[in-house]
Amino acid sequence: MTDFAYAYARPSALEARPEGNALLLSAFAEDTVEAGTACFFQGRLRDSWLAARGLSTLAKVVAARFVPQSAVLRDPIVTAGSGMLRFEAFSSCNGVYARLDLGPEALDGEFLRSGTTNVDFNEPMVNALARISRTEPVLLSVGEQEVVLERAEGRVTERKVALPERWIKGLTTVQGYLAQMEEKLxxxxLQAVQLVQNLPAGIARTDFFLVLRGPRPSFAPVGGPGAVRVGGVHRLRLLEGLLPLCETLRVYATPDGQAAAFVLELGGGQQFVLALSADAWRGFSGEGNQLEALVDELPAEWVAGANALFRGNETFxxxxxxxxxxxxxxTxxxxxxxxxxMGLLGFDLTENHFFYRRLPFRMQRIISLNPRLKxxxxxxxxxxxVQLVSVGPGGLTEARVRGTSVWHTVLVGGPEQLRCTCPWFSGNQGQRGPCKHILAAQMRFVKQ
Known part of the structure; x- marks a missing residue:
């Protein structure tokens, strides 16, 4: 199921120009572009070779599938504004999130407006990135819309791609996890290179824990103090080509071990982030870690007012x-x-703050993208x-909630963990957000 469909005038391209090659990213923004404005950003990459390595790694992520039945998607999101560019993408299975940040030190150009758009990562684009040399000057133009893009060889036929609903759901979950994370290592x-060398062979079927044995990082089947749980550790091979280029690797994890993130400081204002869900089969879009905060609905004008205050990449x-x-x-x-x-917030781990994406403001997405809430x-x-059974000490409330063919017992409102007798809760034990029965009981009986 798709949320919107995007049509590109032509694929992205590396175009030969007298002043040097220009990297043109074919884009379509859901917002209406201001009259006379063709681009969000236009300028030069200060270290085009390093940026190309980061974008190539991003392309590897969007082409990766760790769940066989997942669809192939190759369309990263780029947010321009506040002097920087952020390229974001998910693996096709939605269990890996990646982001390349190009800060002011990495760019030499002009921001014409702020905004967020989708870009097309096709095979010619990936091949062009691979050909960029260490000293090659490259111009970067982001946000072009309804303008024909051409490779040096000529015009390219337009393509249509679809942006799935689960990408916005994934963005919601990822920023929720990132905001909870703490730096662990x-x-x-040298240690980053050793990290790749010590990856277990093949596809990991069980959890591994990243630990330091003396100065050397390694993976163990059992964790200990300071260890970082990494589910589906084989997914870290996506970073093989980029880790030898980083200056520092910072490892983060949520307190409950439900997600981990690896931040590569590349130097020159460039940074790459890779976040992993708890297991290779778990897509971020199905986690539901923000559902409880959505139980008590805010007035739409409050949310719209906040949205009107921020531009792309601004700190929140x-x-x-x-x-x-x-x-x-x-509140x-x-x-x-x-x-x-609605996919409007991201989170910067190293700066420890939210940043804004300029996607269209659509309140109905809160319900349509969260079926459990609906x-x-x-x-x-x-x-x-939804029926009240009893209210105990500390506000612990027991309720009966109708299921598909049976009634479920739900406990909410007390100091203990939320509980429900439904199969969803029994299978996940609250690790992927509350079930619809808990949400209904909270809305009815728990004062927000």
Whole structure:
């Protein structure tokens, strides 16, 4: 199922020009482009060879499938603004998230406007990136729309691609995990190379833990103090070509071990981020880690007002936003969840702040991209599908919620972990967000 379809005038290309090669990324923005503005950014890459290596690694990620039945998708997202470019992508199975950040030090050019768009990574584009030499001057133009792009060899036929709904759902989940992460390890370039050399052979069927044995990083089947859980550790082979180029590798993980991230400091204002879901078969789009924050719906005008304040890549600081606007912290948490549910927020691990993407503002996506939330509201709309059983000490509430063919017992509102007797909760134990029965009980009986 797709959320929107994009049509490109032609594939991206490396175009030969008298002043040097120009890297042109075929783009389509969902927002209407301002009259007379053809590009978001136009300029030169200060280290074009290194940027090409980062973009090539991003292309490897978008072409990767760690779940056989997943569809092949090759369309990274680029956000321009605030003096930088961020290229983001998922693996086709949605379990790996990658981002290449090109900061002000990496760029020599002009930002004509801020915005977010999809770019086309086709085979000619990948091959062109591979041909860029260390000293080759390359111009980068991002955000071109309804303008014909041509390779040096001539005109290229236009293509149509589809942006799946699960990409926005994946963006929602990834920023939620990244915002929880803590830095666990910091490795040198030599240690980063050793990390790849110590990867277990073949496809990992069980969890591995990244540990330091003396100065050398290694993977063990059992964790210990300071160890980082890495599910589907074979996915790290995506970084084989880039790790030898990094100055520093920083490793992050969530406290509950449900996601890990690897940040490669490449120097010259370039940084590459790779985040992994807890298991190779788990796509970020199905995690639901923001659902509880969406239980209490905010007025649409509040969310729209916040959206109007920010441009592409601008910093969003929830604490500062709460102080400046006189809002309670829990209200800002719900605001963050609402913006994130539309794909509008990302998270920068090293700077420890959210950043903004300029996607179209569509409140209906909060429901349409979160079927568990939609189903919970349907349960509330029925006459007796959510029933109170008892309220115990500390506000612990027991409820009965109608399932497909049976009633489920739900516990919410107390200091203990949320519980439900449905198969979803039994199989995931709350690790992939609450089920629809817990959400319905929270909406009905727990005061937000």
């Amino acid at each position: 910091r490795l040198t370039r 600081n929830p604490t500062l936003f709460a102080l400046e606007n006189g809002l309670a912290p829990d 800002v948490d719900r605001l963050c969840a609402s913006l994130s549910a 189903n919970a509201r349907a349960l509330l709309a029925a006459a007796d599908d």
